[in-house]
Amino acid sequence: MYDKRKINKILIVDDSEMNRAILADMLSEQYEILEADNGIAAVQLLHSYGTEISLVLLDIVMPEMDGFEVLAMMSRYHWIEEIPVIMISAENSHSVVERAYELGATDYISRPFDEVIVCRRVINTIMLYSKQKKLISMVADQMYESEKSNTLMVSILSHIVEFRNGESGLHVLHIGTMTELLLKRLREKTDAYDLDTAKISMISKAAAFHDIGKISISENILNKPGRLTEEEFEIMKTHSAVGADMLENLPLHKDEPLVKVAYEICRWHHERYDGRGYPDGLKGEEIPISAQAVSLADAYDALISERVYKKAFSHEKALSMILNGECGSFHPLLLECLSDIADHIQEKLSINSLNRGSEKEIHNIVERLLSHKELASSNRTLSMLEEERIKFQFFASMASEIQFEYSVVPSMITISDWGAEKLGISRFIVNPSENQELLSIISREKMIELDQILRCTTPDSPIVEYEVELNVEGATRFSRIISRALWSHGDKTEYSGAIGKIVDIQEEQKELKRLKELASMDPLTNLLNGAYAKKEIIHMLYTYPENEYALIIFDLDYFKTVNNERGHVFGDRVLKYLAERLKSNIRTDDLAARIGGDEFLLFVRYDRNIEQAVSRIFSAMTGEYDGFKLSVSMGIAKTTTEGRKYSDLYHCADLALFAAKRKGQGCYVFYDKKNCTSNAPTTISPIDPSFEE
Helix, strand or coil: CCCCCCCCEEEEECCCHHHHHHHHHHHCCCCEEEEECCHHHHHHHHHHHHHHEEEEEEECCCCCCCHHHHHHHHHHCCHHHCCCEEEEECCCCHHHHHHHHHCCCCEEEECCCCHHHHHHHHHHHHHHHHHHHHHHHHHHHHHHHHHHHHHHHHHHHHHHHHHHCCCCCCHHHHHHHHHHHHHHHHHHHCCCCCCCHHHHHHHHHHHHHCCHHHHHCCHHHHCCCCCCCHHHHHHHHCHHHHHHHHHHCCCCCCCCHHHHHHHHHHHHCCCCCCCCCCCCCCCHHHCCHHHHHHHHHHHHHHHHCCECCECCCCHHHHHHHHHCCECECCCHHHHHHHHHHHHHHHHHHHHCCHHHHHHHHHHHHHHHHHCCHHHCCHHHHHHHHHHHHHHHHHHHHHHCCEEEEEECCCCEEEECHHHHHHHCCCCEEECHHHCHHHHCCCCHHHHHHHHHHHHCCECCECEEEEEEEEEECCEEEEEEEEEEEEECCCCCCCEEEEEEEEEEHHHHHHHHHHHHHHHHECCCCCCEEHHHHHHHHHHHHHHCCCCEEEEEEEEECCHHHHHHHHCHHHHHHHHHHHHHHHHCCCCCCCEEEEEECCEEEEEEEECCCHHHHHHHHHHHCCEEECCEEECEEEEEEEHHHHCCCHHHHHHHHHHHHHHHHHHCCCCEEECCCCHHHCCCCCCCCCCCHHHCC
């Protein structure tokens, strides 16, 4: 049974069961033991347990993947930075020991084992790494407590002011959060204000001081439930200048960047972009961006908060009032930022409650400080890398693709979970050119050829596409391997492997055909869309010069009334019904397309009597659907009279349609240059009086 007191896991990797048993007997009383009989099994356990493993005891000579290759894999995945490795081997040559240390081993133990030496070195190594982690944790804790105290003092001071003003204790936090959201979005829109992460953090923190000048204002004015008199309002307006003076006259630290930013905010957060604010009447870019962002944040929070003189407005109403200029003039770009973040404001303000917001800010500061090189810890780096690995595996599984990673040293292919299942092989393939499992799928010659092609790539052109036959699930599949070569130092100093994916060409062709159909079709009616129809018509006009064609444009009469009176869902059903009628009344080589709204296009071939064909199609488009009487107006242009240029045919058919509309709708008109530019079309069908307005 597992002893809960054994908080450290040790992974013993050795192909000899006897050696593993000896080491396990020595260490099992104090540590939880994991065992692997080869390098591949060790890598799999490292993948599974990660940094839960406190130490690896690693043999060198093993089948499938030796100890050096395991060290290389641990280095590749950055495990070696967090998990110490003690090599165990009967080989004591200087070159072997030196190579082990170069690959990241912490210590080296020779066989036969001396129990005292093994236990002492295991204890020393685990203690050393444990102390390192503890030291990093202590530094982080001290920094955290220091920042917590600083933030607490700022919070207490600002809340004293808000308490006198009868405002919510969350007001200061909300201003800071809103300011941060606005400035981060502003940074995405422009680089005019040099808003790096540190500056945004400083402005957001300094926002807590925006109203400290109110400490000089009488509570009778601050908490007056009704409208302030003109004299009272003038007194209230002094708080911005008073707060700035307080900061400017500090005996110490007044030149600190945070104090300078706080001064800007205190003095000018009531200035307005059009120059109608106070106390100095600054205008536009004369107002520091820090004060402008806090001003907008303050206006929003004041509107959504209950005050002694008003009820709280809703989020939507507050946004409307600000964007409509009811709260004064603000920077246009900041108003855009407000609109952009509108959907997330309430969620962010809710998440950043008084305690959690402060905790989040402190943790962010500690993270930034710990990022300095002299305090750098592999914990954070490994955590981020582990997150990236998890995300990669997740997206690989969602993509349903055979993705792979190939490394030269050690010679190994790692295949995505979905890909390994699809191919019916293991995820980790060691020595690919000799692995029978892999060779049952692809020939050794093809693998060698692909490797040679990858070695001939350059950093400027690292991508290789290679077509090959694969034996998948007992059948030959024509596939394309798309690979990107990798080099050990970012340039072509040493070829180190490749990443890539395997694409089934037949499935790819099916998918391309499906995508092409999607790109060419109108999703509502399943007719062609206008762009694709135009392309096909131009092709037919020039490919078959012996054929004569008619281009027909028609639309539904009174369709707008249908949408207004019975809704767009019913309108869509009408359009789909009309499209089905259209498809059933044209030949297979005719083209039918929806070119917009309720407007359709037909391109039909004819020999002699085009009028008879048009009359038949026109009649099919009339009738009734679910109580709505179908009526269409058509314009027709023929190649025999208007030529074989698409733009001319379309223009003439459009003019003919316009002539039909002018005549009273519910008819079709053949284009005639003279009559279609006047009020007398050449051929008009009878109009059903029931369709007249």
